[in-house]
Amino acid sequence: MSKLLELLEKLVRAIFGPGDKQDTGEPEPAPQASKAEAVVGWEGGPPYRYIDVSRYQGKITLDGWRKVKAAGYKGAMLKTVSTNRRLSKRADGLYIDPTFETNYRNARAAGLDVGVYYYTYATSEAMADAELALLRQAVRGKELTLPVALDMEDETLAVLKPKDLTNLAAYALEKVEKMGFYAQLYTYTSYANTHLDMARLSGRWGCLACRLHRQDAQRDV
Numbered sequence: 001m002s003k004l005l006e007l008l009e010k011l012v013r014a015i016f017g018p019g020d021k022q023d024t025g026e027p028e029p030a031p032q033a034s035k036a037e038a039v040v041g042w043e044g045g046p047p048y049r050y051i052d053v054s055r056y057q058g059k060i061t062l063d064g065w066r067k068v069k070a071a072g073y074k075g076a077m078l079k080t081v082s083t084n085r086r087l088s089k090r091a092d093g094l095y096i097d098p099t100f101e102t103n104y105r106n107a108r109a110a111g112l113d114v115g116v117y118y119y120t121y122a123t124s125e126a127m128a129d130a131e132l133a134l135l136r137q138a139v140r141g142k143e144l145t146l147p148v149a150l151d152m153e154d155e156t157l158a159v160l161k162p163k164d165l166t167n168l169a170a171y172a173l174e175k176v177e178k179m180g181f182y183a184q185l186y187t188y189t190s191y192a193n194t195h196l197d198m199a200r201l202s203g204r205w206g207c208l209a210c211r212l213h214r215q216d217a218q219r220d221v
Contacts, residue, residue, distance in 0.1 A: 050146075052117070053107075054079035055099045065103075065110035075113030075146050077186070078103050080138040081131055082119040092130055096138045104142060115146025117186050119153075120172065123160055128172045136179060148176050149186035158195060166197040173205050 051068065053060065053076050068076070079097045088095035100116075107114050118135050122128040139148065150172050157165055169185060176183035185192075185205045192198050 049073045050075050050077060050113075052077045052079070053099075053103055055097050057099075059099065060103060060106065062106045062109055065106045065112065068107075069110045069112055073112065075115065076103070076107045077115045077117050077146060077149060078107070079151075080116045080118045081134045083121045092127075094130060094134050096134060100138060108143075113145040114142075115144055115148065116142075117149035117151045119151040121154055121156060122168065122172070123157060125168065125171055128168060128175070132172065132175050132179075135176075139179075139181075144181065146182075147184035148179070148181040149184045150176065151186040152196070153187045153191045162195055162197055165195055166200055169196065169201060173201075 049072055051073055065076075078100055080100055081094060081096055083093040084095055085093040087098070104114060104116075116135075116139060118131060118138075120128070120131055122131055135148070150169060152165075152169055160168065173183040173185065183205055185201055187196070
């Protein structure tokens with residue numbers, strides 16, 4: 001299974017480019033034609049195709065989401081909460097992605113399954129609780145047909161030992177479950193193997209494709 005995940009990760013990187021980079025606070029890019037049209041393969045049954053969308057994909061219209069659906073995608077994971085002190089009005093830097101509400105509404109209207117993720121920088125339970133509180137605010141009243149994912153992949157979290165980071169991941173995922181959602185870990189293979197005890201986490205919370213289409217940066221430091 002690990003070799004399959006590594007292969008999927010290489011495939012996604014080849015199609016969509018490298019993963020996250022630290023946010024320098026640059027303006028959102030101009031909207032582009034949907035890259036879903038360029039994706040081929042994975043026809044028929046599972047594994048299904050999904051995309052990961054945040055403010056870095058620009059403003060996606062309802063027609064754009066319909067094109068995503070027509071291109072063969074089954075659903076989308078939408079970014080909700082992260083940390084960016086230039087975007088946030090809070091002292092802790094947390095913010096809700098400004099495209100989330102529109103993307104949620106239009107993706108559902110286009111007939112796509114929708115789930116969400118939040119990108120964590122938490123190195124303590126108190127920080128995790130603050131992220132989770134804003135996540136709860138973001139998803140209140142939403143109908144989700146895909147998981148609520150903890151996106152744990154930032155290198156700044158390496159200040160914690162794997163055991164401690166794993167404990168923090170389990171803490172956050174259990175909190176998501178208590179909100180009434182299907183909780184899932186969202187990371188990539190080499191990070192999981194280096195920084196997390198996946199033997200403890202994967203059986204219960206799995207790993208959401210271990211990487212979907214990732215283009216968004218997350219935070220300025």
